Amino acid sequence: MGNFCLEGNKNNSRLGRMEINGKKAETPLFMPIATRGAVKSLAMSEVEQIGYEIVLGNTYHLWLKPGDKTVKKAGGIAEFSGWNNLVLTDSGGFQVFSLGERAKQRFGKKGVRLTEKGVYFSEPGSGERHFMSPEKSVDIQINLGADIIMCLDECPPYPCDYQKAKESLELTARWAKRCKDYFERKHKGKKDRPLLFGIIQGSVFEDLRKESAKQLVELGFDGYAIGGVAVGEPRELLKEILDWTMPILPENKPRYLMGLGKPEEIVRSVSKGVDMFDCVIPTREGRHGRIFLWRKNGFSRLEKGEADFYKTINISNEKFREDFRPIDKHCDCSVCRSYTRAYLRHLFSTGETLAARLASLHNLNFYYQLIKRLRNEIKESEK
RNA sequence: GGGUCGGUAGCAAAGCGGUCAAAUGCACCUGACUGUAAAUCAGGCGCCUCUCGGCUUCGGGGGUUCGAAUCCCUCCCGGCCCA
Numbered sequence: 001m002g003n004f005c006l007e008g009n010k011n012n013s014r015l016g017r018m019e020i021n022g023k024k025a026e027t028p029l030f031m032p033i034a035t036r037g038a039v040k041s042l043a044m045s046e047v048e049q050i051g052y053e054i055v056l057g058n059t060y061h062l063w064l065k066p067g068d069k070t071v072k073k074a075g076g077i078a079e080f081s082g083w084n085n086l087v088l089t090d091s092g093g094f095q096v097f098s099l100g101e102r103a104k105q106r107f108g109k110k111g112v113r114l115t116e117k118g119v120y121f122s123e124p125g126s127g128e129r130h131f132m133s134p135e136k137s138v139d140i141q142i143n144l145g146a147d148i149i150m151c152l153d154e155c156p157p158y159p160c161d162y163q164k165a166k167e168s169l170e171l172t173a174r175w176a177k178r179c180k181d182y183f184e185r186k187h188k189g190k191k192d193r194p195l196l197f198g199i200i201q202g203s204v205f206e207d208l209r210k211e212s213a214k215q216l217v218e219l220g221f222d223g224y225a226i227g228g229v230a231v232g233e234p235r236e237l238l239k240e241i242l243d244w245t246m247p248i249l250p251e252n253k254p255r256y257l258m259g260l261g262k263p264e265e266i267v268r269s270v271s272k273g274v275d276m277f278d279c280v281i282p283t284r285e286g287r288h289g290r291i292f293l294w295r296k297n298g299f300s301r302l303e304k305g306e307a308d309f310y311k312t313i314n315i316s317n318e319k320f321r322e323d324f325r326p327i328d329k330h331c332d333c334s335v336c337r338s339y340t341r342a343y344l345r346h347l348f349s350t351g352e353t354l355a356a357r358l359a360s361l362h363n364l365n366f367y368y369q370l371i372k373r374l375r376n377e378i379k380e381s382e383k
Numbered sequence: 384g385g386g387u388c389g390g391u392a393g394c395a396a397a398g399c400g401g402u403c404a405a406a407u408g409c410a411c412c413u414g415a416c417u418g419u420a421a422a423u424c425a426g427g428c429g430c431c432u433c434u435c436g437g438c439u440u441c442g443g444g445g446g447u448u449c450g451a452a453u454c455c456c457u458c459c460c461g462g463c464c465c466a
Contacts, residue, residue, distance in 0.1 A: 035419050056418070094418045103420075111420090124420045155418075199418090230417040259418040280419050287422045288415085318412065348422095349411095356422050 002195045010381040012273040020147040025053035031278035037081045041356040044083040054086035056278045060095045068143035076145020089146035091137045093153035101157035134175040135182040151179040153199040158233040165203035173215045195222035213248040223254040242272040264307040286359035289316040292366040294330035320345040333365035
């Protein structure tokens with residue numbers, strides 16, 4: 001049986017530890033994204049070597065390929081992928097957004113139909129249709145062997161009018177109850193069980209966010225996630241959304257801010273009591289050539305919550321052609337110890353796959369150092 | 384030597400009288416990216432100008448025409464065929 005215990009806090013920043021089925025992770029934590037059971041371009045051993053204790057996999061993608069039954073036979077997604085630590089699986093709720101409203105906006109075609117029963121997805125490309133209900137999502141996640149299971153939710157886009165946001169949140173709440181009921185039924189009498197997290201929605205409306213949080217707390221989950229954030233809303237609203245919802249959540253349960261974020265967003269959110277994060281930024285932007293660098297004395301400037309403790313460069317820029325300095329002189333990761341900016345630029349401009357690997361490794365290391373530093377700050381203030 | 388096809392922006396390659404500063408691809412430059420349809424996408428890419436716009440281009444030179452990358456003459460260069 002999994003558990004989470006708070007080990008300290010400083011103002012609102014929390015330090016915690018979670019243990020699920022014998023696997024452990026400290027919080028605050030950041031989860032690299034392994035949508036299809038792989039952190040793009042990296043081996044799980046490399047992700048582990050950086051220090052990560054948990055990654056995020058995706059229910060939707062693994063359901064379709066290779067199939068949850070297959071993953072179950074392989075011993076679960078961790079075993080299958082050579083990962084020795086924790087896995088959280090997203091429920092498919094984000095695909096309601098990314099294959100739905102966002103696809104409509106980007107490609108002019110919506111691949112999602114929502115009903116009370118569940119979601120009908122149609123595969124981009126093939127058009128193949130799949131139905132996922134809240135129960136189905138939980139079932140798949142159990143088969144995948146996830147340590148943390150997310151409830152299926154509807155992630156609405158921004159902008160979203162009040163009425164739509166309200167209806168969406170109510171659907172998400174009804175689905176959350178169904179997820180919980182199904183989850184309980186499946187684990188009745190079992191000792192080893194994963195954690196089940198509920199997801200708070202409500203777009204940018206104060207009363208809806210609070211309402212959503214209350215509903216979920218009443219149902220009772222092992223952890224609470226803030227969803228529907230970073231879907232196009234003004235960035236300043238993040239602070240308020242956290243201010244509205246955090247006080248409603250129980251102290252002794254982990255809080256997970258889904259899909260975020262930029263380094264300064266993580267810093268600010270930790271100071272508002274968030275314990276868990278995940279984001280494609282370090283890996284995706286790495287693959288696209290953006291590299292995160294510490295600024296001088298960056299660590300000591302974290303506390304202000306400003307974005308001035310780091311900067312990013314686009315390593316494929318012309319100006320790095322003959323820049324033979326280390327990629328980040330304030331970083332001691334394996335990439336920075338061995339390679340120059342000029343070399344990394346060369347790898348990008350020649351399209352070598354090593355470029356994506358090195359950039360992902362470095363950026364994930366940057367994010368890990370950030371999280372570790374945040375933990376240390378809370379620890380130090382305890383003394 | 385004769386014939387023939389061709390020479391277009393960094394490269395490749397469309398265009399064959401006006402709507403052409405010239406399609407497209409590559410290369411190059413810049414920018415986005417937040418629970419991954421993303422090793423992707425967007426913009427720029429003759430010169431000047433913030434913009435409007437202006438200026439010089441389609442091997443060289445000379446013509447025809449209101450107007451030429453597009454037609455004619457000539458020269459230079461390349462491919463192929465025949466001697």
